[in-house]
Amino acid sequence: MADILVYALHYEGAINKNSLGAVTEAARLAGEIGGEAHAVLVGEGISDDLAASLGNYGVSKVFRVSGPDGLAQPVVDAMAHIMESGGHQYALFGGGLLGFEIGAGLAARLSAGVTMEVTAVRVEDGKLAAERPILGDSSISISRYKSRGIIIGRLNAFEAKESGGSASVEDVTVDFSEFSTRPNLLIRGEQRGADVNIEDADVLVAGGRGLGKPEGFKLAEDLAEVFGGAVAATRAVVDAGWYPYAAQIGQTGKTVSPKLYIAVGISGAIQHKVGMQSSENIVAINKDANAPIFEFSDLGIVGDLNKILPKLTEAVKAKKAG
Amino acid sequence: MKICVLVKEVPDAAVEKRINPSTGRMDRAGEKNLNPYDTHAIEAAMQIREGGAVEVDEIVAVTMGPSTAVRALHKAVSLGADRSVHLTDDALAGSDVASTGYALAQTLATESPDLVLLGQQSDDGECYTIGAVVADHLQMPSLTQVIKMDVEEGKLKCERQAEYGYDTVEIGLPAVISVGDAINEPRYPSLKAIMGAKKKPLDTKAIGDVDVAADRVGEAGSQVQCGDFHAPPAKAGGTIIEDEDTNETVEKIVAWLDERKLI
Ligand SMILES: Cc1cc2nc3c(=O)[nH]c(=O)nc-3n(C[C@H](O)[C@H](O)[C@H](O)COP(=O)(O)OP(=O)(O)OC[C@H]3O[C@@H](n4cnc5c(N)ncnc54)[C@H](O)[C@@H]3O)c2cc1C
Ligand SMILES: Nc1ncnc2c1ncn2[C@@H]1O[C@H](COP(=O)(O)O)[C@@H](O)[C@H]1O
Numbered sequence: 001m002a003d004i005l006v007y008a009l010h011y012e013g014a015i016n017k018n019s020l021g022a023v024t025e026a027a028r029l030a031g032e033i034g035g036e037a038h039a040v041l042v043g044e045g046i047s048d049d050l051a052a053s054l055g056n057y058g059v060s061k062v063f064r065v066s067g068p069d070g071l072a073q074p075v076v077d078a079m080a081h082i083m084e085s086g087g088h089q090y091a092l093f094g095g096g097l098l099g100f101e102i103g104a105g106l107a108a109r110l111s112a113g114v115t116m117e118v119t120a121v122r123v124e125d126g127k128l129a130a131e132r133p134i135l136g137d138s139s140i141s142i143s144r145y146k147s148r149g150i151i152i153g154r155l156n157a158f159e160a161k162e163s164g165g166s167a168s169v170e171d172v173t174v175d176f177s178e179f180s181t182r183p184n185l186l187i188r189g190e191q192r193g194a195d196v197n198i199e200d201a202d203v204l205v206a207g208g209r210g211l212g213k214p215e216g217f218k219l220a221e222d223l224a225e226v227f228g229g230a231v232a233a234t235r236a237v238v239d240a241g242w243y244p245y246a247a248q249i250g251q252t253g254k255t256v257s258p259k260l261y262i263a264v265g266i267s268g269a270i271q272h273k274v275g276m277q278s279s280e281n282i283v284a285i286n287k288d289a290n291a292p293i294f295e296f297s298d299l300g301i302v303g304d305l306n307k308i309l310p311k312l313t314e315a316v317k318a319k320k321a322g
Numbered sequence: 323m324k325i326c327v328l329v330k331e332v333p334d335a336a337v338e339k340r341i342n343p344s345t346g347r348m349d350r351a352g353e354k355n356l357n358p359y360d361t362h363a364i365e366a367a368m369q370i371r372e373g374g375a376v377e378v379d380e381i382v383a384v385t386m387g388p389s390t391a392v393r394a395l396h397k398a399v400s401l402g403a404d405r406s407v408h409l410t411d412d413a414l415a416g417s418d419v420a421s422t423g424y425a426l427a428q429t430l431a432t433e434s435p436d437l438v439l440l441g442q443q444s445d446d447g448e449c450y451t452i453g454a455v456v457a458d459h460l461q462m463p464s465l466t467q468v469i470k471m472d473v474e475e476g477k478l479k480c481e482r483q484a485e486y487g488y489d490t491v492e493i494g495l496p497a498v499i500s501v502g503d504a505i506n507e508p509r510y511p512s513l514k515a516i517m518g519a520k521k522k523p524l525d526t527k528a529i530g531d532v533d534v535a536a537d538r539v540g541e542a543g544s545q546v547q548c549g550d551f552h553a554p555p556a557k558a559g560g561t562i563i564e565d566e567d568t569n570e571t572v573e574k575i576v577a578w579l580d581e582r583k584l585i
Pocket of ligand 1: 097207208209210211233234235236237248249250251252253254264265266267268269270271272275285286287288291303304305306442443450467
């Protein structure tokens with residue numbers, strides 16, 4: 001059967017936007033290969049309304065599994081059980097982190113093929129083929145599957161669209177493995193650092209490890225201030241405790257598309273790029289001429305940010321005053 | 323406690339990575355090195371040993387790869403591993419993520435580790451997922467992208483960033499943990515350790531030695547076929563300014579911004 005099962009990540013009563021994108025995509029693909037798209041939700045106390053709401057993005061059935069929230073391996077148990085009894089040919093995931101872990105675990109469990117960082121999926125002879133950029137996005141490779149295929153999307157690869165459909169909700173009981181349920185999630189979604197707002201800013205000055213130390217962010221803040229903008233950050237500096245998590249852009253942070261994005265001391269890793277590449281204008285300052293960020297900047301400055309930023313802040317201030 | 327660290331040999335960061343169009347595999351010619359992300363996993367193992375909270379009997383570096391991959395093992399040993407295991411077999415060439423994880427899991431199973439550590443990603447493959455595949459085969463709990471790990475007798479307390487913020491997870495051993503690069507600052511090997519690395523025990527294994535089924539690995543055993551390699555649509559290149567005279571550079575930036583009405 002050419003059915004597709006989609007994992008729907010949820011947190012505090014809302015479905016993840018990337019999962020909704022994957023649901024929309026699965027519904028489109030299932031239509032083309034003559035199958036159905038189904039979704040699975042795993043967690044405690046998932047409401048009928050939340051589960052059924054996935055129908056509005058195109059799935060005809062939602063499997064609801066009561067189990068631990070926020071960990072990958074119980075979902076592997078659940079999806080393997082559903083795919084084996086339902087005969088699903090494909091599993092689809094939106095971008096994020098859990099989807100990578102679940103998809104990989106599921107590939108091991110079902111002896112399936114898996115592709116991650118997928119940016120597009122198409123149908124060839126009734127089968128799915130996935131497009132994946134490789135080698136720092138310098139090349140694209142197409143994955144085809146001998147039997148079952150597991151496709152893990154890149155962040156924001158699939159757009160969520162409401163279809164106006166409805167879904168039935170089926171409760172499924174899963175026997176979780178001992179090792180899947182051994183971990184104990186003590187704290188989930190802890191917000192480290194101040195609760196800053198970066199989503200509404202027209203201008204973002206984003207800082208990375210190249211700022212050298214936590215105090216280095218002062219340079220980014222000064223520049224942001226003259227623009228009336230806000231300051232954003234990479235995971236590297238957030239993990240290091242230099243800047244708040246709420247300001248993080250990328251795969252496990254926020255997705256933004258301001259009018260102007262000024263990246264300072266940021267290498268431009270793919271996991272960062274996926275959160276900011278749709279910015280209208282991208283300016284990068286980096287001392288390494290080979291930094292990947294220059295591949296997707298509109299204006300790239302090869303130089304030391306410590307020399308450039310103070311003068312740039314003054315010059316923009318002067319321009320504004322004049 | 324016995325710790326196994328999975329390490330991989332990858333093309334040196336300075337070497338341009340490319341696919342060989344006739345085989346569809348990574349062109350592995352040229353300078354190679356230990357995957358830089360894996361040095362964080364070795365360092366994490368060393369810090370557990372030196373931390374004293376638990377007794378570490380052994381740290382074993384494990385890799386799967388062609389004959390040249392011994393260099394990655396030597397490097398791992400110079401950074402602190404006591405010995406190493408090299409799974410190498412012609413039958414493994416062309417293995418996909420799932421079959422690589424399966425073969426590594428079979429190799430690890432012969433070592434019965436209490437803890438398996440990995441890096442956050444391989445510099446060439448960039449899958450972030452080998453840990454999850456290995457863990458499922460070994461039937462061990464796992465977590466990736468861990469940036470803080472406290473070890474107690476029989477269990478770990480791990481922190482990592484996921485989609486909604488930082489998670490703290492307690493995990494009973496044995497377990498498979500992929501560490502993020504923020505977990506530590508890897509040490510440099512001493513000259514003595516570099517010189518001594520080749521003398522430490524290195525076991526070379528073929529698939530038959532670790533019970534890997536030949537039809538589950540290599541190109542034939544892989545469930546994904548990758549092909550049709552092509553360049554992404556060309557994007558108009560951006561303007562590049564080399565900063566020589568900073569006053570001039572800043573003038574150019576301001577003019578560029580002004581042209582686009584961004585100031
Ligand atoms: C599953 C997963 C999820 C991830 N999620 C995210 C995410 O959400 N967001 C994110 O950002 N990352 C994420 N990452 C991490 C990502 O891969 C990179 O490690 C990270 O983005 C690097 O941050 P950085 O650019 O600040 O640091 P680096 O990569 O260390 O880059 C620092 C740059 O600063 C430059 N520099 C240094 N000094 C100067 C100077 N004086 N002047 C000018 N330039 C200088 C250097 O040339 C270098 O290019 C994730 C990774 C994984 C595996
Ligand atoms: N061939 C290999 N041999 C040993 N370890 C590997 C191999 N490939 C990947 N790994 C481990 O898996 C981690 C993640 O790699 P990847 O999933 O390819 O991004 C690496 O940091 C290594 O620790």
